[in-house]
Amino acid sequence: MAPATVYRNATVFTGDAAIPPRESFAVQEGRILAVGDLATVRGAAGSDAREIDLGGAFAAPGITEGHAHMLMLGEALSKVQLRDAATVGEVQERIAAARAAQPDAQRVTGVSWRFDIFAEGERPTAAMLDAVVADVPVLLDANDLHSCWVNTAALEAMGITRDTPDPVGGEIVRDERGEATGFLLETAAVKYAWGYLDRVASDADRDRYLATAFDAYVATGVTGASEMSFGHADLAAYRRVLDRDGRLPFPVNAHWLLTASGDLETDLAEVAEVARLRDEVAAQYGDAWLRIVGVKFILDGVIDACTAAMRAPYANGALPGPIWEREFALPVAVAADAAGLQFALHAIGDEASTIALDMVQECIRVNGPDAHRRPRVEHLESVADDTIARMAALGVTASMQPVHCDPAVLDNWQAVLGDERADGGFPWHKFRDAGVRLALGTDAPTAPHEAADNLFIALTAKSALERERAAYHPERVFGPEEAVEAFTLGTAYATKRDHEAGRIAAGYRAHVVVWAANPLTDAPETLLGSSARLTLVDGEVAYRAAE
Incomplete structure (x- = not known):
């Protein structure tokens, strides 16, 4: 059996809010061997254990x-990012820039546009996108991924015509003449937009x-x-x-x-x-x-x-x-x-x-x-x-x-x-x-x-995107x-x-994260933009931040 590894000098949250943090834990053969005070953990780990000093950092069970x-996240990270676009014009600029940067691309995809970029009563249309990119399909997922904004070339690529039926639970938004406007809701986005992208991937x-x-x-x-x-x-x-x-x-x-x-x-x-x-x-x-x-x-x-x-x-x-x-x-x-x-x-x-x-x-x-x-x-x-x-x-x-x-x-x-x-x-x-x-x-x-950033919002009800925003009902935090x-x-x-x-406890799989900030004691703002310092999966290093 391989020697154990002792992680010491840490604030170790075990996963249970009712249990005070411990100071160390040991890992062996992919499992948590012991957690507690250093003397106890060293005793369980044995004399041949190696030790790693975490420098007072906060350690917790890895997040589930x-x-x-998963695949949608990986794909989205490669799309044109639109969450912080404040106007339709800004979306158009980013789509045009993406097309200019990759003139041989077969399509332009984007993600996370927000509904509040449109004037009251206004909805996304293909014409807005055709004005900047008309030669290849453009497909832009909304921030909530429950609708998709597309251009005319995308409607044609998806095979949507005035005779295409709405799927159960969805809508191809149409104008007064019955023509598709370039806005797909719910299962229409899933069936037609996502279905098209799935076919070409x-x-x-x-x-x-x-x-x-x-x-x-x-x-x-x-x-x-x-x-x-x-x-x-x-x-x-x-x-x-x-x-x-x-x-x-x-x-x-x-x-x-x-x-x-x-x-x-x-x-x-x-x-x-x-x-x-x-x-x-x-x-x-x-x-x-x-x-x-x-x-x-x-x-x-x-x-x-x-x-x-x-x-x-x-x-x-x-x-x-x-x-x-x-x-x-x-x-x-x-x-x-x-x-x-x-x-x-x-x-x-x-x-x-x-x-x-x-x-x-x-x-x-x-x-x-x-x-x-x-x-x-x-x-x-x-x-x-x-x-x-x-x-x-x-x-x-x-x-x-x-x-x-x-x-x-x-x-x-x-x-x-x-x-x-x-x-x-x-x-x-x-x-x-x-x-x-x-x-x-x-x-x-x-x-x-x-x-x-998600934890920051849970602790404060404030915005991780726009810091000047007032909290949304902080009594809930x-x-x-x-x-x-x-x-x-x-x-x-x-x-x-x-x-x-979900726990740092003896016998559990050694899924552990060492955080760059301590959410129990540090100001919540220190969490913003921070990452893991160290992530262990079954005791093996899955991620280590650069020094």
């Missing part, structure tokens, strides 16, 4: 990213996207991820890594993205296929690195585009229905649950989260109670008090993303709600008070993937210990890996 889109492209995402995450202290848009192309990319290396850079827990078809038999057949693939992957690779743990339902859209399912109308009078109607959502959830598939339920509007809990309750009614079910609801941006109480009673985890309520991206969000709901979003404190388990993540690339727990042990619990991850 609570909500990730090569396996080498996807392998590069996946490697880029892993590299980006380990640099910010992530040692595990909940993949929330898994599909056949993703599985093939992961298999290529596993076949080549026998492992992944860190463990991934995948939720297969179900598409609402409007036909129950089709939906049930997809659930059966996911269960088959889960078993096949487990038999071939085991579950140490990749698990198809469940399925994901996107129950509604987003508030910014007025496509989230709400109990009351938006300020403009719109009241859209859900993407998954109850007549399909409930039986498909029951089938997935019976197959042992955990479900993650995207629900941003208060009506969507009501449907989500109806699905959980139906599974309990039909399939019976099950302590290992661990259903989770994703996002919960506008949620009713009665829903929070039901989540506590049903044991449902709230998977939320502080970066989604960065004040810099809330102007349009608040405006389209237009009433008291605009000031009642993201009620972390109500979940905590009700005893609902919380798992925090980023939902990258719909938001920045950096863990330290987390205490430092409970925030770090929600990023580590909370997310490990949500992914059903809390028996091996």
Whole structure:
């Protein structure tokens, strides 16, 4: 057996907010050997252990990213970045510059434009993009990744005409003549824009996207991820890594993205296929690195585009229905649950989260109670008090993303709600008070993937993007210990890996991050822009910051 390694002179957060920090820990053969005072840890490690002085740094369990889109993040990092573009003109300038810089490129892609760059009542159009790039397709994902803004060449490349039907749960926005305007909402963006990009991408492209995402995450202290848009192309990319290396850079827990078809038999057949693939992957690779743990339902859209399912109308009078109607959502959830598939339920509007809990309750009614079910609801941006109480009673985890309520991206969000709901979003404190388990993540690339900036927002309710912004309801913020727990042990619990991850405790896999700042004692502002100093996966160095 290889000698142990003792990490000493540190503030060691074990993953449990109720346990005071320790001063050292030891790693051997990929597992935590001991944690505690230095004498105790040295005694467990033995005389032949090597020692590493962490210089008083803060160490914690590695972050399990609570909500990730791995290939999409890797791809997004190579796109034209638009999150900080303040006007339509600035978007146009960046797209034109990208085209000029790569005149041989077959298309221009961008990501993260914000709805508040448009004048009141204005929406994205192909003409706005045609004015600067008309010769190749241009496809720009919105900040929330629930809509896509495209030019005329992209509409033609995707095969969209006036006769192209809207898919279930989506819309090809059209003008008064019935012609597509260049704005695709919800499943229309998924089917046509993403489908087109998927067709033109090569396996080498996807392998590069996946490697880029892993590299980006380990640099910010992530040692595990909940993949929330898994599909056949993703599985093939992961298999290529596993076949080549026998492992992944860190463990991934995948939720297969179900598409609402409007036909129950089709939906049930997809659930059966996911269960088959889960078993096949487990038999071939085991579950140490990749698990198809469940399925994901996107129950509604987003508030910014007025496509989230709400109990009351938006300020403009719109009241859209859900993407998954109850007549399909409930039986498909029951089938997935019976197959042992955990479900993650995207629900941003208060009506969507009501449907989500109806699905959980139906599974309990039909399939019976099950302590290992661990259903989770994703996002919960506008949620009713009665829903929070039901989540506590049903044991449902709230998977939320502080970066989604960065004040810099809330102007349009608040405006389209237009009433008291605009000031009642993201009620972390109500979940905590009700005893609902919380798992925090980023939902990258719909938001920045950096863990330290995400933690800063959780601690302050301030903006990591525009420092001069006032905090959005700071009464909601987390205490430092409970925030770090929600990023580590909370997310490990949500992914059903809390028996091996989320803690620095004897016997656990040695997934550890040493931070550049101490969130327990330093001013939260010191977190901004910081990264990991050291990231360990199974005790091996996955990332080390340059001195």
